[in-house]
Amino acid sequence: xxxxxxxxxxxxxxxxxxxxxxxxxxxxxxxxxxxxxxxxxxxxxxxxxxxxxxxxxxxxxxxxxxxxxxxxxxxxxxxxxxxxxxxxxxxxxxxxxxxxxxxxxxxxxxxxxxxxxxxxxxxxxxxxxxxxxxxxxxxxxxxxxxxxxxxxxxxxxxxxxxxxxxxxxxxxxxxxxxxxxxxxxxxxxxxxxxxxxxxxxxxxxxxxxxxxxxxxxxxxxxxxxxxxxxxxxxxxxxxxxxxxxxxxxxxxxxxxxxxxxxxxxxxxxxxxxxxxxxxxxxxxxxxxxxxxxxxxxxxxxxxxxxxxxxxxxxxxxxxxxxxxxxxxxxxxxxxxxxxxxxxxxxxxxxxxxxxxxxxxxxxxxxxxxxxxxxxxx
Amino acid sequence: xxxxxxxxxxxxxxxxxxxxxxxxxxxxxxxxxxxxxxxxxxxxxxxxxxxxxxxxxxxxxxxxxxxxxxxxxxxxxxxxxxxxxxxxxxxxxxxxxxxxxxxxxxxxxxxxxxxxxxxxxxxxxxxxxxxxxxxxxxxxxxxxxxxxxxxxxxxxxxxxxxxxxxxxxxxxxxxxxxxxxxxxxxxxxxxxxxxxxxxxxxxxxxxxxxxxxxxxxxxxxxxxxxxxxxxxxxxxxxxxxxxxxxxxxxxxxxxxxxxxxxxxxxxxxxxxxxxxxxxxxxxxxxxxxxxxxxxxxxxxxxxxxxxxxxxxxxxxxxxxxxxxxxxxxxxxxxxxxxxxxxxxxxxxxxxxxxxxxxxxxxxxxxxxxxxxxxxxxxxxxxxxxxxxxxx
Numbered sequence: 001x002x003x004x005x006x007x008x009x010x011x012x013x014x015x016x017x018x019x020x021x022x023x024x025x026x027x028x029x030x031x032x033x034x035x036x037x038x039x040x041x042x043x044x045x046x047x048x049x050x051x052x053x054x055x056x057x058x059x060x061x062x063x064x065x066x067x068x069x070x071x072x073x074x075x076x077x078x079x080x081x082x083x084x085x086x087x088x089x090x091x092x093x094x095x096x097x098x099x100x101x102x103x104x105x106x107x108x109x110x111x112x113x114x115x116x117x118x119x120x121x122x123x124x125x126x127x128x129x130x131x132x133x134x135x136x137x138x139x140x141x142x143x144x145x146x147x148x149x150x151x152x153x154x155x156x157x158x159x160x161x162x163x164x165x166x167x168x169x170x171x172x173x174x175x176x177x178x179x180x181x182x183x184x185x186x187x188x189x190x191x192x193x194x195x196x197x198x199x200x201x202x203x204x205x206x207x208x209x210x211x212x213x214x215x216x217x218x219x220x221x222x223x224x225x226x227x228x229x230x231x232x233x234x235x236x237x238x239x240x241x242x243x244x245x246x247x248x249x250x251x252x253x254x255x256x257x258x259x260x261x262x263x264x265x266x267x268x269x270x271x272x273x274x275x276x277x278x279x280x281x282x283x284x285x286x287x288x289x290x291x292x293x294x295x296x297x298x299x300x301x302x303x304x305x306x307x308x309x310x311x312x313x314x315x316x317x318x319x320x321x322x323x324x325x326x327x328x329x330x331x332x333x334x335x336x337x338x339x340x341x342x343x344x345x346x347x348x349x350x351x352x353x354x355x356x357x358x359x360x361x362x363x364x365x366x367x368x369x370x371x372x373x374x375x376x377x
Numbered sequence: 378x379x380x381x382x383x384x385x386x387x388x389x390x391x392x393x394x395x396x397x398x399x400x401x402x403x404x405x406x407x408x409x410x411x412x413x414x415x416x417x418x419x420x421x422x423x424x425x426x427x428x429x430x431x432x433x434x435x436x437x438x439x440x441x442x443x444x445x446x447x448x449x450x451x452x453x454x455x456x457x458x459x460x461x462x463x464x465x466x467x468x469x470x471x472x473x474x475x476x477x478x479x480x481x482x483x484x485x486x487x488x489x490x491x492x493x494x495x496x497x498x499x500x501x502x503x504x505x506x507x508x509x510x511x512x513x514x515x516x517x518x519x520x521x522x523x524x525x526x527x528x529x530x531x532x533x534x535x536x537x538x539x540x541x542x543x544x545x546x547x548x549x550x551x552x553x554x555x556x557x558x559x560x561x562x563x564x565x566x567x568x569x570x571x572x573x574x575x576x577x578x579x580x581x582x583x584x585x586x587x588x589x590x591x592x593x594x595x596x597x598x599x600x601x602x603x604x605x606x607x608x609x610x611x612x613x614x615x616x617x618x619x620x621x622x623x624x625x626x627x628x629x630x631x632x633x634x635x636x637x638x639x640x641x642x643x644x645x646x647x648x649x650x651x652x653x654x655x656x657x658x659x660x661x662x663x664x665x666x667x668x669x670x671x672x673x674x675x676x677x678x679x680x681x682x683x684x685x686x687x688x689x690x691x692x693x694x695x696x697x698x699x700x701x702x703x704x705x706x707x708x709x710x711x712x713x714x715x716x717x718x719x720x721x722x723x724x725x726x727x728x729x730x731x732x733x734x735x736x737x738x739x740x741x742x743x744x745x746x747x748x749x750x751x752x753x754x755x756x757x758x759x760x761x762x763x764x765x766x767x768x
Binding site for chain 1: 378380381384430447470552554597609638641642652658659661662663665666669670671673674676677679681694698751753755757758759760761763764765766767
């Protein structure tokens with residue numbers, strides 16, 4: 001048991017932090033929130049140059065061959081900086097699933113592009129039901145010769161408007177059980193019949209409605225086993241929920257740091273407000289939530305790195321983080337006072353993103369249910 | 378970061394489980410909440426001693442095993458999981474041995490440590506007094522130095538297991554003229570000395586959880602002084618970190634967690650097990666989530682200790698957090714039991730041996746003993762986050 005980062009990991013963390021402080025200050029975040037694309041191609045290329053997109057992709061496909069735990073460190077720093085853009089979609093929802101279950105041909109085709117920053121990926125999973133369960137998967141994929149014809153609507157698809165490829169989760173055959181007959185397809189986003197509308201969201205990220213209208217997908221683009229995609233979706237969800245937790249850890253660590261600094265500087269009644277016990281206890285509660293969050297998230301990330309089962313640990317982390325972030329932000333706002341609820345202040349970035357993150361890849365209730373099942377209830 | 382136990386550690390955990398499982402099979406004791414602090418069994422303690430598990434982290438030259446704090450946490454985790462009656466040796470193993478190793482003379486180490494390790498010395502804590510709770514430096518008990526001894530006069534309160542301890546580790550005032558933090562000293566004494574009177578304190582659950590210890594002209598040999606005279610407050614601060622550092626702050630009522638989960642699985646609710654009820658299910662899952670976070674925070678404390686650092690801020694954080702979990706657990710169990718939660722042990726209608734109400738009331742003290750949650754948050758805010766001291 002060891003709760004600290006290795007020397008190499010500390011270096012990676014510092015390198016990422018320094019880079020993002022310089023390249024992604026809040027002025028940039030602000031611009032990108034208003035930008036139609038929602039990311040900066042120039043920054044994207046610089047990140048690719050640093051090897052970030054391919055960090056956890058095997059070296060033979062142009063990646064860095066590092067671990068998921070190393071990637072977690074990067075994600076934490078991205079969360080701290082509120083980095084906008086399709087990194088999460090591309091790497092967590094596209095690259096790693098392909099590296100995990102793709103055929104050799106698929107890996108050779110897509111992974112080098114991802115590593116080089118030349119392809120943006122995303123996952124088209126959720127639908128208008130807004131749920132993450134198998135029964136909600138209604139988009140159909142009907143066999144037509146060697147191809148499939150995909151029909152239906154996906155909702156809350158991140159970065160689909162700029163994506164080159166979508167991993168689309170569709171129902172390809174009958175359903176004795178909701179989990180049966182689900183297949184994942186790698187779909188070229190420029191295929192005829194795909195239309196995409198960007199939705200306005202609280203986090204000002206780019207969630208999209210994606211309509212598939214008789215979209216033809218070659219059978220060779222099936223990712224994983226046809227009809228048995230749901231177990232792969234669960235793995236993707238585990239990985240994504242854990243990764244999202246790491247991102248959230250970075251965010252609340254930054255919120256804690258900002259808040260403690262503010263409590264030391266801000267004076268009322270002729271003394272720093274941080275010298276009042278009530279403020280101190282708020283900060284202590286925040287610090288406890290941040291550390292608890294960090295270990296819960298990193299334990300899950302470590303298990304994914306080691307390739308050991310992680311269903312319970314990922315669920316524990318996301319159930320915890322979804323609520324802990326809200327507690328941390330609530331106290332941060334209370335301590336910052338009115339200035340913290342203005343759009344001029346940086347705190348609002350974190351508040352909006354945390355609320356969105358809490359719901360993404362399963363909220364606390366969703367993951368508590370998983371925990372209940374893992375407890376044998 | 379690495380969340381894996383070594384193979385030796387897994388094996389060790391298994392060994393502790395097998396020992397405790399066998400004890401249970403033989404009906405030696407019933408798993409119970411708070412057994413680490415209220416479970417009096419010299420017989421059990423001697424068995425644990427024979428296993429070599431008391432003083433696990435202490436140097437071999439004093440009879441210890443020289444093992445890591447993570448190892449010790451594994452062993453205490455299993456003791457707590459099984460609700461084993463480990464109170465006789467718990468305090469000495471947790472903090473007194475360490476204090477003697479750090480501040481004691483060679484003679485004290487050679488005399489007392491082996492007795493603790495053999496399961497013969499049961500050491501109670503004499504810190505709090507009627508007017509010295511969170512403000513420990515306000516201790517009034519006097520230790521007046523004479524030619525060949527110290528003479529103790531005064532009173533200690535909230536001494537856990539005071540009724541059956543044969544040693545007392547205490548802090549007393551040796552210089553009444555000095556500023557209050559600079560006039561205290563630590564002692565270890567035997568409890569059968571003339572002039573000591575111990576009376577039980579009955580807590581809200583009806584248990585003899587603590588005792589008051591009165592000193593009336595108690596003459597203790599000079600060699601009872603631990604460390605430096607008048608430096609006792611600074612010495613004891615370190616000991617308090619160890620007092621807060623363990624899993625007993627998270628798992629003190631763990632047998633209740635096991636029991637309520639079993640109850641929810643086995644109790645019928647409109648033809649289904651009670652655990653299928655959404656609210657019950659989520660209460661229990663939420664507890665599990667909270668438990669795991671506390672478990673991680675506490676293992677982090679042990680890893681800090683294994684790095685050779687005093688776990689000051691980390692232990693404060695883990696303890697304040699974990700005692701809240703214990704209270705949530707007791708409260709959730711009472712909610713799930715509904716009307717049955719009122720029944721204390723002895724009725725055929727009483728579920729889970731009355732563990733839930735016992736723990737519910739007992740848990741009120743969890744966030745007070747060994748540093749209130751408020752004191753712990755002060756430590757975390759000022760020493761951990763660098764906020765300015767409250768003026």
